[in-house]
Amino acid sequence: MTLGAAANFVTSVNENELGVGKDDINSPLWVAKGGLGVDFWRITVDLNYDWGLNDVFETGTDAKLGLFGLNVGMKFGSIEE
Numbered sequence: 450m451t452l453g454a455a456a457n458f459v460t461s462v463n464e465n466e467l468g469v470g471k472d473d474i475n476s477p478l479w480v481a482k483g484g485l486g487v488d489f490w491r492i493t494v495d496l497n498y499d500w501g502l503n504d505v506f507e508t509g510t511d512a513k514l515g516l517f518g519l520n521v522g523m524k525f526g527s528i529e530e
Contacts, residue, residue, distance in 0.1 A: 479503050
């Protein structure tokens with residue numbers, strides 16, 4: 450199990466049809482993080498979620514970041530039994 454916090458910084462925004470630019474987005478975007486993981490021999494699987502703590506946009510909309518993540522990996526090196 451993991452718990453923590455993180456700050457996400459906006460470095461650029463591509464040109465888009467909505468007219469949203471870098472100055473329209475709060476930076477940093479603060480998140481609380483939580484997740485669970487399991488290991489099977491050399492395979493590792495983690496599921497996590499980021500809860501947005503501040504609004505994404507500067508305009509006062511009530512839009513917060515919510516992000517699920519799934520990581521699947523393989524361990525290299527010696528395996529302790």
